[in-house]
Amino acid sequence: MLTSVLIKGRAPLLVGRSFSVLLKNCSRVNCEVSKRLYHDGDRDQNNFGRYQKNDGNRRPRNPRFNSRPRTRSRDDDDEVHFDKSTFSKLIHVPKDENSKEVTLDSLLEEGVLDKELHKAITRMEFASLTPVQQKTIKPILSSEDHDVIARAKTGTGKTFAFLIPIFQHLINTKLDSQYMVKAVIVAPTRDLALQIEAEVKKIHDMNYGLKKFGCVSLVGGTDFRAAMDKMNKLRPNIVIATPGRLIDVLERTSNKFFRFVDYKVLDEADRLLEIGFRDDLETISGILNEKNSKSTDNIKTLLFSATLDDKVQKLANNIMNKKECLFLDTVDKNEPEAHERIDQSVVISKKFADNIFAAVEHIKKQITERDSNYKAIIFAPTVKFTSFLCGILQNEFKKKLPILEFHGKITQNKRTSIVKRFKKDESGILVCTDVGARGMDFPNVHEVLQVGVPSELANYIHRIGRTARSGKEGASVLFICKDELPFVKELENVKNITIAKQETYEPSEEIKTEVLEALSQEAEDLSDVIVSLISSYRSCIKEYRFSERHILPEIASTYGILSNDPELKIPVSRRFLEKLGLSRSPIGRAMFEIRDYNGNKDRSENSYDDEDSDSSFRSNSNYSNRNRNRDHDDAQYGRDNNNRRSFSRNNDNNSYSKRNNNRY
Numbered sequence: 001m002l003t004s005v006l007i008k009g010r011a012p013l014l015v016g017r018s019f020s021v022l023l024k025n026c027s028r029v030n031c032e033v034s035k036r037l038y039h040d041g042d043r044d045q046n047n048f049g050r051y052q053k054n055d056g057n058r059r060p061r062n063p064r065f066n067s068r069p070r071t072r073s074r075d076d077d078d079e080v081h082f083d084k085s086t087f088s089k090l091i092h093v094p095k096d097e098n099s100k101e102v103t104l105d106s107l108l109e110e111g112v113l114d115k116e117l118h119k120a121i122t123r124m125e126f127a128s129l130t131p132v133q134q135k136t137i138k139p140i141l142s143s144e145d146h147d148v149i150a151r152a153k154t155g156t157g158k159t160f161a162f163l164i165p166i167f168q169h170l171i172n173t174k175l176d177s178q179y180m181v182k183a184v185i186v187a188p189t190r191d192l193a194l195q196i197e198a199e200v201k202k203i204h205d206m207n208y209g210l211k212k213f214g215c216v217s218l219v220g221g222t223d224f225r226a227a228m229d230k231m232n233k234l235r236p237n238i239v240i241a242t243p244g245r246l247i248d249v250l251e252r253t254s255n256k257f258f259r260f261v262d263y264k265v266l267d268e269a270d271r272l273l274e275i276g277f278r279d280d281l282e283t284i285s286g287i288l289n290e291k292n293s294k295s296t297d298n299i300k301t302l303l304f305s306a307t308l309d310d311k312v313q314k315l316a317n318n319i320m321n322k323k324e325c326l327f328l329d330t331v332d333k334n335e336p337e338a339h340e341r342i343d344q345s346v347v348i349s350k351k352f353a354d355n356i357f358a359a360v361e362h363i364k365k366q367i368t369e370r371d372s373n374y375k376a377i378i379f380a381p382t383v384k385f386t387s388f389l390c391g392i393l394q395n396e397f398k399k400k401l402p403i404l405e406f407h408g409k410i411t412q413n414k415r416t417s418i419v420k421r422f423k424k425d426e427s428g429i430l431v432c433t434d435v436g437a438r439g440m441d442f443p444n445v446h447e448v449l450q451v452g453v454p455s456e457l458a459n460y461i462h463r464i465g466r467t468a469r470s471g472k473e474g475a476s477v478l479f480i481c482k483d484e485l486p487f488v489k490e491l492e493n494v495k496n497i498t499i500a501k502q503e504t505y506e507p508s509e510e511i512k513t514e515v516l517e518a519l520s521q522e523a524e525d526l527s528d529v530i531v532s533l534i535s536s537y538r539s540c541i542k543e544y545r546f547s548e549r550h551i552l553p554e555i556a557s558t559y560g561i562l563s564n565d566p567e568l569k570i571p572v573s574r575r576f577l578e579k580l581g582l583s584r585s586p587i588g589r590a591m592f593e594i595r596d597y598n599g600n601k602d603r604s605e606n607s608y609d610d611e612d613s614d615s616s617f618r619s620n621s622n623y624s625n626r627n628r629n630r631d632h633d634d635a636q637y638g639r640d641n642n643n644r645r646s647f648s649r650n651n652d653n654n655s656y657s658k659r660n661n662n663r664y
């Protein structure tokens with residue numbers, strides 16, 4: 001659904017429905033539910049809430065799937081949850097520098113590891129097991145009745161820390177239920193799920209004898225029937241999945257494949273336990289428990305992430321089965337969770353637009369100094385802005401380096417080939433949203449750059465963690481404007497992270513001219529890009545303690561600066577602004593300029609009326625900024641690119657907005 005917006009001397013523009021949605025709800029900022037601004041483009045993230053409070057459109061949560069008694073309670077987010085009343089006993093096992101080193105050989109000698117598995121991992125030629133691997137392998141396998149939470153810094157081998165014990169378990173139980181799934185691993189993005197599958201295949205390749213323990217990935221954006229054919233043909237012991245697709249498969253085939261599950265793993269557990277995913281995870285857990293042939297509390301749950309604290313136990317309470325839970329920590333209580341080998345810095349500009357100039361100038365310098373031998377990831381706040389930034393960087397640098405665009409609006413096939421390529425390439429720049437922030441293991445990334453703030457505080461740690469992995473060095477640069485400084489303060493206050501290197505930046509006329517010439521977008525697209533940013537920043541005002549009246553006009557001013565007319569505001573019609581409730585707001589006036597209609601009046605007004613008549617939206621007071629942002633990107637996306645439009649259809653995006661409206 002499109003809405004008209006007027007621009008000086010031009011026919012009315014059509015902008016995405018979330019443009020109006022965004023502004024119409026200017027006063028409603030729900031940080032907690034709206035902070036995730038990237039999306040994976042499928043049910044994995046779009047269909048959450050299916051088992052929440054039934055408002056007539058949603059499917060009710062199926063209480064059959066909850067194996068433990070639940071008490072009904074109301075949480076901070078005004079959602080109805082059915083919470084398990086008891087908590088498991090949390091047993092902390094803190095970081096211990098003096099503990100005896102655990103090696104593959106010692107695990108073999110103790111009889112913890114089978115010789116075939118020992119052989120496979122030894123062939124990978126790691127100098128030693130990483131701290132998290134040393135700490136988790138044995139306790140996960142021990143017969144004691146406990147779940148496990150494990151925290152370790154980014155890039156320190158958490159994937160093998162759960163895959164090694166899973167393989168060992170499969171070896172230990174190889175004669176039982178041979179053709180059944182025994183371990184289910186859940187990841188928040190498709191790319192991460194596929195990456196974990198590739199890690200399983202590495203173990204297979206190191207010892208063909210282990211290939212009998214088959215693995216299938218079930219992720220959105222891929223052919224469902226092909227995946228089911230694979231399930232039937234391979235009869236895997238390990239399934240790696242994103243939540244939405246896993247629920248689809250469980251609903252149809254839980255009896256056939258999933259009655260013998262002993263382990264479920266949540267990689268990036270804190271992300272999977274946020275609102276949006278948590279209900280799906282509870283559904284998955286409920287189905288797996290109910291179908292389990294041994295008992296409804298047979299399944300051991302393993303939670304892994306670089307950013308975890310005791311709160312995760314509360315969030316995971318409904319999916320943990322055991323009476324005890326080991327919290328295996330490799331990070332000291334007061335130690336920052338960010339990896340200490342990352343050389344962090346922040347570049348502070350006066351204007352948000354200067355962040356772009358600063359990043360371009362920085363990259364230019366790096367490419368020159370490193371003679372194009374430069375591998376970097378640059379994060380941006382929204383899909384639209386990511387595409388926009390990628391266009392600028394391509395125009396500037398594509399003759400020197402490959403510049404790759406990566407976000408949830410790109411088809412899965414293309415995403416997979418981009419990931420493959422960027423893993424292999426020695427140099428290049430990956431321009432991405434937070435869809436690439438967690439878990440992705442791209443070797444030898446020199447730097448992580450961030451233009452603007454991430455979608456949630458923890459993602460700062462995950463974003464910068466794409467460098468300095470596997471024992472390597474790395475650097476990160478955060479480009480922010482002065483109005484974004486409260487974010488840095490929050491990093492200090494909440495995450496105990498102090499960015500020691502801080503410098504101020506002012507762009508030269510030369511770099512400004514250069515970047516403006518490199519702008520690949522039409523002015524009308526630019527307004528969409530900036531509106532997506534406004535939406536994104538509105539959604540995290542509370543979390544990052546931004547000043548609304550400063551940050552939003554500051555972001556909006558980017559429109560004029562990039563249009564080479566700093567006075568130029570984002571043009572909208574009076575009626576449009578009134579409908580948004582912003583015509584008398586100083587913030588509205590600071591950001592937008594009312595223009596007269598100039599042709600195509602009927603069409604634009606109809607578009608607008610259509611939008612306003614979206615009663616399902618109006619009636620939903622909990623509709624989140626995050627969704628508004630997504631809708632914006634989605635609506636834009638539909639008309640920006642024909643190829644992508646067909647992708648939207650393939651992914652059932654017709655019902656997408658409706659699902660979003662129904663979500664909260």
Ligand SMILES: Nc1ncnc2c1ncn2[C@@H]1O[C@H](COP(=O)(O)OP(=O)(O)OP(=O)(O)O)[C@@H](O)[C@H]1O
Binds near residue numbers: 128
């Ligand atoms: N014992 C080891 N020694 C050296 N490298 C290892 C070891 N185990 C795993 N690795 C490698 O370290 C890299 C990072 O591993 P992995 O992706 O599992 O990290 P992670 O801790 O899960 O990171 P993130 O928090 O970002 O998800 C991978 O390339 C992996 O092959």
